[in-house]
Amino acid sequence: MSAYESVLAARSCVENLTPLKTDCGRLCAGACCQGDDATGMLLFPGEEAFYDGCTFGRIIPAGFSLGGAPAQLFVCGGTCDRANRPLACRLFPLFLRFKEDGVTKLRIDLRAKAVCPLTDYGIRSLDPDFRQAARKAYDILLEDDACAAYLRDLDDAFSL
Template identity: 40%
Template sequence: MDEKLYRKAISLLDFGPLGRMDCGRLCQKRCCSGTSEDGMFLLPGEEAFFQGKSWCKLEKLIEPLTGEHLFFLTCSGTCPREERPLACRTFPLLPVLTDAGELELQLDSMGLFLCPLVQADNIELLHPAFRRRAMRAWKLLLGDPLLYELVRKASAAKQKQEPWEKLCKMR
């Protein structure tokens, strides 16, 4: 991964989903309070920024949506905020590529049982600057053909899961 590109994307995403209001106060920071088994997949090459850091562990696993071997980062629920990975900065949004190749940001259905912002099912509740910055960051990142292909694969696989997700929301 291009380091300059990555640093630009993470600086754009240095902004909370609700702006100045800390959304962790809504839920006691549930997305940071998993077990040592919980974590997030990193983008290809992103692991270089976390190797040797004492606050996290890295392990190579198969990412279930794309089938790609990617690094999985686990933490103990705290990290230096300025070092948090892209997945943490983007959540509760998820970049999705439509069939026409357009980038959309959607609420991440993986957070349905975790995050009150996903449960509210209204993307408009997120701060406009957060949405705007996330869109700019992901547009930049998708300029990298490897990342574009990964997001395209994940989006296509996710589309197949949608009927199940709708069922979950109805419960």
Template identity: 45%
Template sequence: MTKPDLETLKQARQLVQAVTPLQGDCGLVCGGRCCQPGGEDAPLGMVLFPGEEQLLSACPGYEFSQANWRLGDAPATLVACAGHCRRETRPLACRIFPLAIYLDEAMHLKLILDPAARFVCPLCASGLGGLQTAFRQAVAACAKRLVQDPVQRDFIYALSRRMDQLRQDPFYRLAP
């Protein structure tokens, strides 16, 4: 397996280091629901981008688990904290939440609301327009940087197909 370009990953992470979806701590709105680990039967957390486990494994306070779903040939790796972490070590999926980087079948890059966010994030009710413009712009720049690395591009494509599957799930369509 080809390894991700860690420099590209670090640059992408840096682009979203200082921005947040709202002007304040959005975790105060919902009690940090996106930061809560699940149990052994249903691990929860944020998906790690290729290379992030290597960057974060020495950071205290993270719980790593394997998802019960796959991206390509392997289970996705998830990470969760106890609801608080240092911003500079925060995983990329946390930095861009509730957005997701999406590649459609024709490889067109888009930002969408993460389909999984619908279940935990009250910001989704406001749509993309409810998020700070600076946040959306930074996530777009991050996405453009990531897809320059073939490993990250393939990962984002596989994750996008997973999001497509989630949106087709009957239970997903029943959710508010």
């Protein structure tokens, strides 16, 4: 599988699932979708191909590299075609942590703490189906060298 195909498969794992069975956006007025012109969601390797001619957002350089390639951010206006939302939006607020022995573990993304009220309640408060689907999505990504390198760098860069 190419990175694009891996990202496509990972996206489909979390296509219709959200952190809670109910609409968690009602808790926070959709805080994770209220960025500005300079903030956005990091795109996974090959994911920019989904946004050729996109009408609800644009891609900007992140200004750093992940997995040996320049990272890119997808910046939206706070609404999107849900079926084409980036993988990072689908996985939020989960993050993949690498332990020293190489084993990976799902964690709450500490960067999400400033915006997401769910982070106060820990990973077990999230819908088990969502957690399981996110785990599957990450496992698919880990099978691709480019995506695995990206995830390792992401962990190195953003683990607090």
